[in-house]
Amino acid sequence: MTAPTDRPTDVQSAISAFIETRTRTTPEPDVDIFAAGGLSSLFAMELVVHLEKTFGIAISGADMRLDNFRTVDSMVGLVTRLGGRVDA
Amino acid sequence: MTTEPITVLGAGVMGVGITALLAGHGLPVRLVDTAPEQLTRAPGRIRQELRTAHLMGALPPDREQGEVSPHSGVSAARGARLVIEAITEDTGLKKAVLSEVSAQVSPGTPIVSNTSSIPIDELAEAVRHPGDLIGTHFMNPPALITTVEVVRGARTREATLDAVRGLLREVGRRPVVVRDAPGFVTSRLLHPMINQAARLVQEGTASAEDVDALMLGCLGHRTGPLRTADLIGIDNLVDSLWVLLKRTGDEACRPCDLLLRKAADGHHGRKTGQGFYTYEESAT
Numbered sequence A: 001m002t003a004p005t006d007r008p009t010d011v012q013s014a015i016s017a018f019i020e021t022r023t024r025t026t027p028e029p030d031v032d033i034f035a036a037g038g039l040s041s042l043f044a045m046e047l048v049v050h051l052e053k054t055f056g057i058a059i060s061g062a063d064m065r066l067d068n069f070r071t072v073d074s075m076v077g078l079v080t081r082l083g084g085r086v087d088a
Numbered sequence B: 001m002t003t004e005p006i007t008v009l010g011a012g013v014m015g016v017g018i019t020a021l022l023a024g025h026g027l028p029v030r031l032v033d034t035a036p037e038q039l040t041r042a043p044g045r046i047r048q049e050l051r052t053a054h055l056m057g058a059l060p061p062d063r064e065q066g067e068v069s070p071h072s073g074v075s076a077a078r079g080a081r082l083v084i085e086a087i088t089e090d091t092g093l094k095k096a097v098l099s100e101v102s103a104q105v106s107p108g109t110p111i112v113s114n115t116s117s118i119p120i121d122e123l124a125e126a127v128r129h130p131g132d133l134i135g136t137h138f139m140n141p142p143a144l145i146t147t148v149e150v151v152r153g154a155r156t157r158e159a160t161l162d163a164v165r166g167l168l169r170e171v172g173r174r175p176v177v178v179r180d181a182p183g184f185v186t187s188r189l190l191h192p193m194i195n196q197a198a199r200l201v202q203e204g205t206a207s208a209e210d211v212d213a214l215m216l217g218c219l220g221h222r223t224g225p226l227r228t229a230d231l232i233g234i235d236n237l238v239d240s241l242w243v244l245l246k247r248t249g250d251e252a253c254r255p256c257d258l259l260l261r262k263a264a265d266g267h268h269g270r271k272t273g274q275g276f277y278t279y280e281e282s283a284t
């Protein structure tokens, strides 16, 4: 898995921006956005669909688990591993 | 375990969700709706429910998914192991469909209504064998909520209750059996509460976001009443409140103007993409 650099990568800022509009808070890249409660399975599913559409990837099988969507970093890792691109 | 299919009537929010729960646990389902567009949309919606359940780790691993077949008529109840009715919350409609079902199935086949609020014994008037009728009140989304309120009508037979208990165990749900009454326990408590929450928004006391934030942050709710309204479907919620008002006389159950307006405007919540909140994912 590619480690994200200190500077926000494009994938990273795109994911952060989406979370920001939906939750009205700015996510720290390594903080579990589900830990505070109030974010549901429906939001988790929204993240899946959003990542698939935005980065042109298909998430399935063992990748479909909540742990992959808990932090911006883990989502960046998943998108990168699946070959997602911002202009997809 | 029997392999005869379970027939689910109604391919709306709950019919789809219940079908996903059953199929996700390997059981074959015949899904019936009289509206062709609902049957057309159902496979995509079932897939979405199953993906969500998978994401949340709520499905048994390595179990082959049960087959789901679409049907347009109640004859699909013939030969079913059990029938689950999840059509529109309207006493007349439900009685008519339950009466048709009871003419199709052999005596002893459990007929289960997923009504939110109509007393089971009232619906039992419509069926040939009232002892075969029982209520199960699955909550949305059924594949993720593990507790199910089960309603035993005055005439429900023990064998019917046992069969439903057995099915719920097979699909990993925990039943809590209650006595028959309008709205049972969950709707009787939840629906007037959501109505009251909507009234607070209507009166300008707080925004929907803030009402939900307070219920979440201060009172430990998991979803918040207004997001729950969107998840239920505001049209269905209004129907259920009318059922409750008529049978209890409790004015807290009279749907407030804001709910009535949203229902009339087609802002039914998540299923239409707009309710108290806006939903992008259901637009597709």
Ligand SMILES: NC(=O)c1ccc[n+]([C@@H]2O[C@H](COP(=O)([O-])OP(=O)(O)OC[C@H]3O[C@@H](n4cnc5c(N)ncnc54)[C@H](O)[C@@H]3O)[C@@H](O)[C@H]2O)c1
Binding pocket: B009, B010, B011, B012, B013, B014, B015, B032, B033, B034, B035, B038, B085, B086, B087, B088, B089, B090, B093, B097, B114, B115, B116, B117, B137, B138, B139, B140, B231, B232, B233, B236, B240
């Ligand atoms: N939405 C919830 O959260 C929830 C929770 C628990 C119980 N319930 C109850 O479950 C039932 C279904 O609710 P819903 O939210 O899925 O409603 P819905 O409006 O989403 O779906 C109802 C479906 O029933 C179909 N239908 C109507 N008449 C029919 C008939 N005669 N034969 C076959 N199909 C028919 C409609 O075309 C529609 O697709 C209601 O009784 C409701 O009160 C709903």
